[in-house]
Amino acid sequence: MATSSRPGRPGRTFLLVGTRKGLFILEGDGKREKWRVNGNTGDAPHFLGQIVNHAVMNPRTGTILAAARAGHLGPTVFRSTDSGKTWKEAASPPAFPKREQPDYGWSVAHVFWLTPGHSSEPQVWYAGTSPHGLFRSGDDGVTWQSVDGFNLHPDRPKWLGGSQEAPPDGAILHSINVDPFDAKHLMIGMSAGGVFESFDRGETWRPLNRGCVADFLPDPNAEWGHDPHCMRMHPSVKNVVYQQNHCGIYKLDRAANRWQRIGEHMPKEVGDIGFPMTLHPRDAKTLWVFPMDGTTVWPRMSVAGKPAVYCSRDAGATWKRQTRGLPAAHAWFTVKRQAMSADQQQKVGLYFGTTCGEVWASFDEGSQWHCLMLHLPHIYSVEAYTL
Amino acid sequence: MKVTLPTPLIEYTGGVREVTGVGQTLDALLHDLDRQHPGIRFRMIDEQESVRAHIKLFVNAELERSLAARLKPRDEVLIVAALSGG
Numbered sequence: 481m482a483t484s485s486r487p488g489r490p491g492r493t494f495l496l497v498g499t500r501k502g503l504f505i506l507e508g509d510g511k512r513e514k515w516r517v518n519g520n521t522g523d524a525p526h527f528l529g530q531i532v533n534h535a536v537m538n539p540r541t542g543t544i545l546a547a548a549r550a551g552h553l554g555p556t557v558f559r560s561t562d563s564g565k566t567w568k569e570a571a572s573p574p575a576f577p578k579r580e581q582p583d584y585g586w587s588v589a590h591v592f593w594l595t596p597g598h599s600s601e602p603q604v605w606y607a608g609t610s611p612h613g614l615f616r617s618g619d620d621g622v623t624w625q626s627v628d629g630f631n632l633h634p635d636r637p638k639w640l641g642g643s644q645e646a647p648p649d650g651a652i653l654h655s656i657n658v659d660p661f662d663a664k665h666l667m668i669g670m671s672a673g674g675v676f677e678s679f680d681r682g683e684t685w686r687p688l689n690r691g692c693v694a695d696f697l698p699d700p701n702a703e704w705g706h707d708p709h710c711m712r713m714h715p716s717v718k719n720v721v722y723q724q725n726h727c728g729i730y731k732l733d734r735a736a737n738r739w740q741r742i743g744e745h746m747p748k749e750v751g752d753i754g755f756p757m758t759l760h761p762r763d764a765k766t767l768w769v770f771p772m773d774g775t776t777v778w779p780r781m782s783v784a785g786k787p788a789v790y791c792s793r794d795a796g797a798t799w800k801r802q803t804r805g806l807p808a809a810h811a812w813f814t815v816k817r818q819a820m821s822a823d824q825q826q827k828v829g830l831y832f833g834t835t836c837g838e839v840w841a842s843f844d845e846g847s848q849w850h851c852l853m854l855h856l857p858h859i860y861s862v863e864a865y866t867l
Numbered sequence: 868m869k870v871t872l873p874t875p876l877i878e879y880t881g882g883v884r885e886v887t888g889v890g891q892t893l894d895a896l897l898h899d900l901d902r903q904h905p906g907i908r909f910r911m912i913d914e915q916e917s918v919r920a921h922i923k924l925f926v927n928a929e930l931e932r933s934l935a936a937r938l939k940p941r942d943e944v945l946i947v948a949a950l951s952g953g
Binding site for chain 1: 873875876905906909910911912913914915916917919921922948949950951952
């Protein structure tokens with residue numbers, strides 16, 4: 481597909497913003513100074529009134545997929561091959577295998593997470609769902625198949641516990657990472673399930689949670705049952721994986737297959753609990769998080785009502801608070817796990833969307849923040865792309 | 868037979884609320900609707916063949932919970948998407 485068929489023009493940056501009431505596409509000019517919204521459709525969001533959990537572009541084909549669900553209908557995936565001008569529903573959206581054994585009779589409530597496949601497999605996508613399910617498309621999102629190696633794994637009920645253990649917003653399979661150096665290597669995160677990885681495209685799986693705290697489990701050394709919130713594999717440096725967990729911020733020691741808590745270096749009064757995590761597209765030691773209040777009843781809002789991004793440039797050894805331009809106080813919002821993203825510009829742009837419908841951007845790697853939009857619906861996801 | 872759709876489903880029928888379909892059972896009718904309007908059935912019926920939580924099916928104004936329910940050509944089917952939340 482020609483570059484010109486993708487949103488925007490070469491050199492420009494665009495954002496796919498999934499919200500509780502539709503999808504917004506923001507497009508910046510070459511300097512990221514002027515932004516317009518939904519240039520193709522006017523002001524109204526795509527899928528007005530529908531929940532859009534995640535909208536993602538396949539950089540190999542230019543196809544955009546949107547994981548959507550009207551509140552009163554079943555979940556589905558929409559796809560656009562013309563920059564969001566038109567959309568067509570997947571011919572067969574993600575769906576679990578039909579019940580053959582009593583334990584396997586799940587139905588997809590939400591398609592929650594979308595990830596394009598390896599660069600050598602341009603037509604491949606993966607989708608994560610609630611309840612926990614993993615699905616694959618081999619035709620750029622038109623049809624979807626169950627990854628039975630996970631969905632029908634005999635140990636799956638043990639990994640995930642009972643439905644009563646699911647988080648308030650549902651049991652979610654998220655953070656699907658395809659190793660940029662090995663198309664067969666997948667890593668996934670599951671709320672109240674933990675991190676698992678496969679080295680054979682999802683046919684077999686093993687837990688990867690050693691070193692992670694799980695202070696809500698009776699066995700602190702449990703193999704699974706942990707609660708990753710957002711896991712990111714570095715897109716260009718081998719064997720670099722970070723994780724924002726329910727119980728802290730971690731970096732994977734790949735040689736030891738063990739997570740190391742790097743959030744202990746965060747200020748104690750802020751802590752290291754949060755949902756999102758974003759990596760620098762080229763520098764493997766630079767990452768950003770957005771801490772939230774994880775004390776007492778877990779308010780899950782900006783700590784003390786003072787939103788702040790924290791950046792580390794040394795793989796978590798030290799952290800710097802980045803608040804210039806953000807509200808100084810009385811800002812009680814959260815940034816959800818897929819609502820923070822980085823573009824690929826030389827001076828990396830950072831973007832996040834809030835639960836109260838604001839889109840914030842920094843064009844100097846977090847030093848100064850600007851509000852791009854106000855008054856959108858509750859934001860679930862933000863994905864940034866530079867053409 | 869005549870089938871009346873809720874507004875959340877009319878994007879599958881080009882904006883039309885009243886459509887027609889055939890089938891000797893409710894299940895067969897919904898499959899026929901899906902043949903005519905691809906994708907519409909999965910928004911109402913999940914992969915385990917259960918009617919989704921907010922969908923109600925009425926046959927001649929009577930709530931029908933079984934997809935195996937028999938239909939006659941002159942029956943009228945009303946599909947409701949129950950609204951809740953904000």
